[in-house]
Amino acid sequence: MADLTYIGLxxxxxxxxxVRVAMADLRTLxxxxxxxxxxxxxxxxxxxxxxxxxxxxxxxxxxxxxxARHVGxxxxxxxxxxxxxAAAVAANPLVKIAPDPSRLVIAAPSNAKDLTRxxxxxxxxxxxxxxxxxxxxxxxxxxxGFAESPVAEAVLRAxxxxxxxxxxxxxxxxxxxxxxxxx
Numbered sequence: 245m246a247d248l249t250y251i252g253l254x255x256x257x258x259x260x261x262x263v264r265v266a267m268a269d270l271r272t273l274x275x276x277x278x279x280x281x282x283x284x285x286x287x288x289x290x291x292x293x294x295x296x297x298x299x300x301x302x303x304x305x306x307x308x309x310x311x312a313r314h315v316g317x318x319x320x321x322x323x324x325x326x327x328x329x330a331a332a333v334a335a336n337p338l339v340k341i342a343p344d345p346s347r348l349v350i351a352a353p354s355n356a357k358d359l360t361r362x363x364x365x366x367x368x369x370x371x372x373x374x375x376x377x378x379x380x381x382x383x384x385x386x387x388x389g390f391a392e393s394p395v396a397e398a399v400l401r402a403x404x405x406x407x408x409x410x411x412x413x414x415x416x417x418x419x420x421x422x423x424x425x426x427x
Contacts, residue, residue, distance in 0.1 A: 249294050251290070254290070264315070273307070279295040283421055286414065326423060346413055347386050352380070352408055373393060373394065
């Protein structure tokens, strides 16, 4: 069975007074778990790596345990496969209305089945913002910024700490890194 590329999204690291994780340490931790081609982008907890096919929940649990041992505090990790991320990018219905990639956001829950928590929110009119749901992630557009976004607040309330978010610019970088072939 062929290996698979995974994208690990750490929730709430290196922002404000949150848990600090050096990206070099994150790469070392993931490599110590037996994964290869480990690459990080930005300083906000994004890691792309390759390894044997397996349930993303198991992969996330392995990384969470290693991080907890390293930093002495729990760190939520959401893991997507490269095909899941590619499908999420292709399925985004909001790209046509969202000209600023820093204000177009994906919300990736730990479990895709939890996206049903958004069903009541999907029925609301959020104008000028927008909310949509896909097969693995939710999408929202917050033209006035994330910090003051009613949609962002509602999504966070729906998922609690079982979700992490990335803006569209970061998602594009993660997708490019997940499909790039290492020399």
